[in-house]
Amino acid sequence: MANRATPFVFNEWYVAAFAAELKQALLPRTLLGKRIVMFRTSAGKPVALADRCAHRAFPLSRSRLEGDTVVCGYHGFRYDEQGNCIEVPSAANCPKGVGVAQYPLVERGPLVWIWMGDPAAADPQRLPEQAWLGQPEWETSSGYFDLQSNYVSMHENLLDLTHLSFLHADTIGTPDYAKAPFRSEIRDGYFALHRDVVPTELPPVWARPTGLEGCKSAARIVKSEFKSPAFHQVNVSFYDSQLPEAQRRVSRIKTAHLLTPQTHSSSHYFIVHGRDFAQEDAGITHFMHENLFAAFNEDVEGLAALEQVWLETDPDEMFEMSVAADGPSVAMRRYLKARAEAEQAARSVATGAAGTVTMIQVPHRQEQPA
Numbered sequence: 289m290a291n292r293a294t295p296f297v298f299n300e301w302y303v304a305a306f307a308a309e310l311k312q313a314l315l316p317r318t319l320l321g322k323r324i325v326m327f328r329t330s331a332g333k334p335v336a337l338a339d340r341c342a343h344r345a346f347p348l349s350r351s352r353l354e355g356d357t358v359v360c361g362y363h364g365f366r367y368d369e370q371g372n373c374i375e376v377p378s379a380a381n382c383p384k385g386v387g388v389a390q391y392p393l394v395e396r397g398p399l400v401w402i403w404m405g406d407p408a409a410a411d412p413q414r415l416p417e418q419a420w421l422g423q424p425e426w427e428t429s430s431g432y433f434d435l436q437s438n439y440v441s442m443h444e445n446l447l448d449l450t451h452l453s454f455l456h457a458d459t460i461g462t463p464d465y466a467k468a469p470f471r472s473e474i475r476d477g478y479f480a481l482h483r484d485v486v487p488t489e490l491p492p493v494w495a496r497p498t499g500l501e502g503c504k505s506a507a508r509i510v511k512s513e514f515k516s517p518a519f520h521q522v523n524v525s526f527y528d529s530q531l532p533e534a535q536r537r538v539s540r541i542k543t544a545h546l547l548t549p550q551t552h553s554s555s556h557y558f559i560v561h562g563r564d565f566a567q568e569d570a571g572i573t574h575f576m577h578e579n580l581f582a583a584f585n586e587d588v589e590g591l592a593a594l595e596q597v598w599l600e601t602d603p604d605e606m607f608e609m610s611v612a613a614d615g616p617s618v619a620m621r622r623y624l625k626a627r628a629e630a631e632q633a634a635r636s637v638a639t640g641a642a643g644t645v646t647m648i649q650v651p652h653r654q655e656q657p658a
Contacts, residue, residue, distance in 0.1 A: 289621035292438040298405035316349035338389040397422040416515040426562035433557040437591035459583035479616040480513040493579040
């Protein structure tokens, strides 16, 4: 199964940033183990380049953005938005074919997605379905965590929400959640776990906004789904199960958990939470955001603690065992491992031996006569 040692899956769209983060300024970020620098052009187009000058590897993020070009802060090499070097101050003519990697970006709603694999395969049609993020009937709030854990562990955490009764006992969990009936859905590249918690009494974060405070017959219908290596979505419906179906007021939430590996033991964790009720109530937005992100922080702290155990324990002493509720997460981890290893094998065939350093001789710029 995939774990913290498994190679990254590069041929996928990952969230690079919230759209609001990208401005006409240089933003550095490490994504899938690679240093990236991002900015917007004067026309508002998002750009992502490798964060190193082709000359002596000075960080472009520590350089200057001049118009739509980046000027290296070490020797002044200038790069356009495609990553092409278009000026070398010390050379009469800029050498051709010199530049840095440029990564495809797609801006959708509140998110900017990046493709770090084979550029020829960067098809926006491969983005996971996320239409609700831009629909007015969903009131949203968002946040970010610097997750000190590998992304595989968080996907597994989200696929089996049994932990709500324990890790989130004081926030979004209830004692009956772990024992509620569940069913699994496993297809190629798609893994989901359905859990119906009926009847139940909702915790305040859900009960107060939905008008179900004190209701002992509430229903909490949950679907947690792995949509891609970068995107996990949790969907929940709430209602009073004692009412006839025609009389029920169903309140729905969706939460997009967006995971982009930073290193093999750290991840960028973007979250967008949406609801289809009380859209005009800013007080409810604030109440839900504060309480939900307190719960999400429990995940972040719990997985960081788990990561430390793995990092500090002799591999020969570590083992895992699985139970029925782990079915989708085990299948997901096998899927990630198979994809990662297939990509790694393809890259090895394509690249062959290790790369070499290319030396390009360029003529010196001649001083102009006084």
